[in-house]
Amino acid sequence: MEKPNIHKLKQEMCEIGRRIYAKGFAAGNDGNISFRLGENEVLCTPTMVCKGFMSPDYICTVDMEGKQLSGNRKRTSEVLLHLAIMKERPEIKSVVHCHPPHATAFAVAREPIPQCVLPEVEVFLGDVPITKYETPGGQKFADTILPFVKKTNVIILANHGTVSFGETVEKAYWWTEILDAYCRILMLSKQLGRVSYFSEGETRELLDLKSKWGYADARLAPGMENCDICANDVFRDSWQASGIERKAFDPPPSMARKSGSASNAGVGSSSGSSAGPDAETLIQTITDRVLAALSQR
Numbered sequence: 001m002e003k004p005n006i007h008k009l010k011q012e013m014c015e016i017g018r019r020i021y022a023k024g025f026a027a028g029n030d031g032n033i034s035f036r037l038g039e040n041e042v043l044c045t046p047t048m049v050c051k052g053f054m055s056p057d058y059i060c061t062v063d064m065e066g067k068q069l070s071g072n073r074k075r076t077s078e079v080l081l082h083l084a085i086m087k088e089r090p091e092i093k094s095v096v097h098c099h100p101p102h103a104t105a106f107a108v109a110r111e112p113i114p115q116c117v118l119p120e121v122e123v124f125l126g127d128v129p130i131t132k133y134e135t136p137g138g139q140k141f142a143d144t145i146l147p148f149v150k151k152t153n154v155i156i157l158a159n160h161g162t163v164s165f166g167e168t169v170e171k172a173y174w175w176t177e178i179l180d181a182y183c184r185i186l187m188l189s190k191q192l193g194r195v196s197y198f199s200e201g202e203t204r205e206l207l208d209l210k211s212k213w214g215y216a217d218a219r220l221a222p223g224m225e226n227c228d229i230c231a232n233d234v235f236r237d238s239w240q241a242s243g244i245e246r247k248a249f250d251p252p253p254s255m256a257r258k259s260g261s262a263s264n265a266g267v268g269s270s271s272g273s274s275a276g277p278d279a280e281t282l283i284q285t286i287t288d289r290v291l292a293a294l295s296q297r
């Protein structure tokens with residue numbers, strides 16, 4: 001195997017640090033970046049340093065348990081989060097954690113990221129999970145990503161920020177930038193008053209493109225054949241435990257239709273999922289309509 005050019009990797013980490021800071025994704029000394037050099041050696045950014053102004057000599061080295069091996073500065077306290085991801089996904093080389101404001105707003109509202117709105121987002125991101133909240137720094141916090149890490153390349157950390165990962169530092173960062181831009185567009189279009197969703201057919205076309213281009217998507221995995229692809233079905237089972245609830249954004253139209261028919265015909269023709277989520281959506285739809293009617297008085 002080719003030996004990695006460590007100086008070049010450190011330069012790349014500094015460059016991504018500059019982008020994170022310039023984008024406003026890491027206030028003060030927030031955010032951290034890592035790169036896996038080998039079996040038991042990981043480069044990571046130091047604590048208490050602004051990520052916008054690092055030079056390669058700032059970068060530390062740790063082992064896979066987080067013990068510092070070299071570097072003049074103390075390693076980030078969040079390194080266990082990075083290592084938890086690298087342990088679960090050996091092909092992952094780099095992890096980027098920061099606090100991009102728009103994605104973090106969804107983390108604070110505990111609002112799931114609506115799907116079936118923008119083509120690129122469907123292709124690149126798919127369903128984005130939100131973890132259960134834990135105090136940052138320890139192993140318990142790092143372990144909050146475990147239920148999701150094998151099904152996605154970007155995770156929202158409840159009341160905290162985001163973490164994304166890939167085969168290079170730049171790719172690890174991409175998902176964060178794409179996610180935050182998407183969250184921003186969602187918030188802006190909601191302010192304009194309407195968010196239009198793709199139909200299920202339009203989304204299936206995008207997913208076909210995605211698999212043609214060789215990108216994996218949990219919605220195409222075995223067992224998900226009958227899922228409602230616009231309904232955040234991949235990670236929806238985790239919502240209750242994490243306090244995630246759809247409040248700000250309407251459910252996608254396919255779900256609203258399904259609930260409608262279920263109320264008329266008793267049991268809906270259904271997509272193979274249990275009655276639970278449909279019933280929940282029905283209650284949500286009724287609640288929304290009652291509230292809308294009340295507000296019109």
Ligand SMILES: [Zn+2]
Nearest residue numbers: 031098160161
């Ligand atoms: Zn953080």
